[in-house]
Amino acid sequence: MKRVRIALSIIIFVLVLLLSSTAAQGGKIRGRRRLPCKQMVFYFHDILYNGKNAKNATSAIVGAPAWGNRTAMAGQSNFGDLIIFDDPITMDNNLHSTPVGRAQGFYFYDRKDVYTAWMGFSFVFNSTQHKGSINFAGANPVLNKTRDISVIGGTGDFFMARGLATLMTDAFEDDVYFRLRTHVKLYECSESAIAGSDIASGLQSLPFLGGLGNISTGSFSNKELCSRCFSWDFWCTCVYFGVSTLLDATSSDSSKSEDEQKEAVSYIGGVLFLIFAVVTLIEIVN
Numbered sequence: 001m002k003r004v005r006i007a008l009s010i011i012i013f014v015l016v017l018l019l020s021s022t023a024a025q026g027g028k029i030r031g032r033r034r035l036p037c038k039q040m041v042f043y044f045h046d047i048l049y050n051g052k053n054a055k056n057a058t059s060a061i062v063g064a065p066a067w068g069n070r071t072a073m074a075g076q077s078n079f080g081d082l083i084i085f086d087d088p089i090t091m092d093n094n095l096h097s098t099p100v101g102r103a104q105g106f107y108f109y110d111r112k113d114v115y116t117a118w119m120g121f122s123f124v125f126n127s128t129q130h131k132g133s134i135n136f137a138g139a140n141p142v143l144n145k146t147r148d149i150s151v152i153g154g155t156g157d158f159f160m161a162r163g164l165a166t167l168m169t170d171a172f173e174d175d176v177y178f179r180l181r182t183h184v185k186l187y188e189c190s191e192s193a194i195a196g197s198d199i200a201s202g203l204q205s206l207p208f209l210g211g212l213g214n215i216s217t218g219s220f221s222n223k224e225l226c227s228r229c230f231s232w233d234f235w236c237t238c239v240y241f242g243v244s245t246l247l248d249a250t251s252s253d254s255s256k257s258e259d260e261q262k263e264a265v266s267y268i269g270g271v272l273f274l275i276f277a278v279v280t281l282i283e284i285v286n
């Protein structure tokens with residue numbers, strides 16, 4: 001009788017092993033990013049100097065190809081134009097809202113057949129909310145609905161920040177004004193930068209995490225959250241990432257949903273695997 005039970009346990013063990021490894025492959029769990037430790041949305045407003053708006057302009061063409069000039073874009077997808085900017089950053093999409101910082105840097109157009117810019121800039125904050133800077137760099141194929149550029153570092157509140165920012169052209173008026181929605185997602189945060197992500201609101205609806213009154217209002221870290229709901233950090237982290245990724249995937253309208261669901265399955269698969277591994281070990285020892 002005991003032998004039968006051991007044999008059964010081993011079969012279950014192997015089955016779960018197979019299941020969770022295929023799930024892990026599907027979700028590309030190896031080397032894949034985890035969830036962001038901090039997310040923020042900002043807008044910045046670029047008013048390009050066109051020879052008539054010197055008072056309001058926040059950016060200027062400082063370099064143009066031989067066939068262009070510095071008061072108008074050069075044609076051929078603006079190829080060769082180099083622009084320096086010092087743009088106000090706002091929390092909403094209104095140009096006249098109180099700025100929370102400045103977006104400062106440059107972009108240049110580097111393709112003749114398609115509008116594509118390369119950007120290098122910083123968000124410089126000096127407000128009660130944020131102090132410090134976030135540095136961005138990367139290619140910006142401006143015609144795409146959304147495009148990701150790298151967050152390559154930061155200072156102050158954003159010390160050691162790394163991640164990416166999803167840019168979206170929120171408004172565009174001729175060659176004079178554009179507004180970029182910037183969704184900053186940090187995957188590496190210093191302690192002071194760790195604060196609530198938008199997954200918190202989803203988590204709060206889960207009954208087994210009830211009573212965590214501070215999630216929606218205060219800041220918290222993933223680790224804090226875990227130490228509150230379970231004592232065993234690792235299990236909690238697995239369940240947390242599994243559930244939150246699933247929530248994220250089901251609530252988001254992005255095409256990444258399927259990928260994220262697979263990732264969630266692989267997390268949950270990992271937890272199941274561990275449970276069965278322990279159960280099997282106990283059976284064998286007994």
Ligand SMILES: *[C@@H]1O[C@H](CO)[C@@H](O)[C@H](O)[C@H]1NC(C)=O
Nearest residue numbers: 052053054055056057095096
């Ligand atoms: C500058 O901005 C102000 C306020 O938005 C606006 O009234 C004015 O017409 C602008 N001036 C120019 C030259 O665009």
Ligand SMILES: *[C@@H]1O[C@H](CO)[C@@H](O)[C@H](O)[C@H]1NC(C)=O
Nearest residue numbers: 051068069070071072073074
């Ligand atoms: C700059 O180039 C544009 C377009 O080619 C032209 O309309 C404009 O007159 C030029 N401005 C100057 C100051 O040369």
Ligand SMILES: *[C@@H]1O[C@H](CO)[C@@H](O)[C@H](O)[C@H]1NC(C)=O
Nearest residue numbers: 124125126127128130131132
């Ligand atoms: C930040 O703001 C404070 C208060 O307005 C000011 O004293 C300080 O010089 C500013 N720092 C920078 C780097 O602009």
Ligand SMILES: *[C@@H]1O[C@H](CO)[C@@H](O)[C@H](O)[C@H]1NC(C)=O
Nearest residue numbers: 139141143144145146147148
């Ligand atoms: C931009 O859009 C084009 C066409 O829609 C697509 O082929 C390309 O992969 C996109 N590039 C990026 C970086 O998203």
Ligand SMILES: *[C@@H]1O[C@H](CO)[C@@H](O)[C@H](O)[C@H]1NC(C)=O
Nearest residue numbers: 211212213214215217218219
């Ligand atoms: C929320 O956070 C504050 C300050 O960190 C703390 O004093 C309070 O007890 C917390 N409330 C709950 C319900 O955890």
